[in-house]
Amino acid sequence: MAQYEYLLLMVACVLITLPLEFLLRARVYRRLPLMLPSVLVVVLVFGLWDLVGIARDHWxxxxxxxxxxxLGIMPLEELVFFVVISLCALLSYEGVSTVLNYFSKRKRREGGSSDVA
Structure with a gap:
């Protein structure tokens, strides 16, 4: 079972952030044309970084x-890490944006800002 620990950790990350898609309507998975390039950039940049690090025995x-x-010299789990953490970051970002927008709209409805210029 220990050989699956890394993958199980990635599953846990997805399960922890997945409710943001539905509860806060993050809409990350529903906007594939926007999500895929974001994840692809992370996979490419950090994948190349990892390949160099592995090839040079840095880690x-x-x-x-x-x-x-x-996959070549890179463990499958490392590629999964880049995809999962990118998705979790996007879900977190969209979830926080949703909450901030909610409170911003609520504050405007309640009479605006209490800031004095």
Whole structure:
């Protein structure tokens, strides 16, 4: 079971942030044309960074905690990490934006700002 720990952690990250899609209407998964380029940029930039780091032996991955499936020299889990964390970041960003917009609209309805110029 230890070999799936990294992947299980990624599943937990998705499960923790997935409610934001529905409860706060983050609409990340529903806007594929906007989501895919965002995730792709992260995967490409950090994927290249990782490949260089792995090739130069700057870091390695403990075989006890990964499945052993590799895409070239990169473990599958590392690619999954880039995709999952990008999606979690987008969901968090959109969720926070939704909450901030809600309170901003609510404040305007209640009489505006209490700031004095």
């Amino acid at each position: 390695t991955y403990n075989p006890e905690f990964i499945t052993g499936i590799h």
